Amino acid sequence: MAGRIDGVALGAVGAGALFIYAGLRGVSVLKALQSITRGQAPPTGSGASSPSSPTFLGLPGVTAAGLPGVGGALGGRTFNAAGLRQLWVANGGDPAAAQNAACHGMQESSGRADATSGNPDGGINVGIWQLDTRGKGAGYTVDQLKDPNTNARVTVFATNNGRDWSAWATPGC
Secondary structure (H helix, E strand, C coil): CCCCCCHHHHHHHHHHHHHHHHHCCCCCHHHHHHHHHHHCCCCCCCCCCCCCEEEECCCECCHHHCCCCEECCCCCCCCCCCHHHHHHHCCCCCCCHHHHHHHHHHHHEEEEEEEECCCCCCCECCCCCEEEECCCCCCCCHHHHHHHHHHHHHHHCCCCCCCCCCCCCCCCC
């Protein structure tokens, strides 16, 4: 029937994406799948770029500086609202929630990927969306949360794809 989504085809596409991701990152498919089902960032293995290698969207040699609204004094680590909207969508965020997510990112960190602040719970708020290392960013290091892609992916998950910002202190947009 026209207009229906074939579940088998959709499953095959998802499995293919998982295999490609695991192959590019040099990790086992099982470990990547386990991390994703737990709501964690997929692991990186020996095939992944080192932290000193520029990456963006998980692709070695591709930097965030290629995005509109990205660049400047921090070497591609400060985003304007347009860059935050694009970062949100590029990391799985609902395009309909991108404007609100960008607004929160500007309120939380002025779009700075390296922004940190103390949290009353003893954790550290990190990155564009100020993920708390003892809250929504638990399980990630400060350096991991400073990565714009990781910060965006964790925020997409933590906000139920932009539908629940109740854990954030920003007044809303």
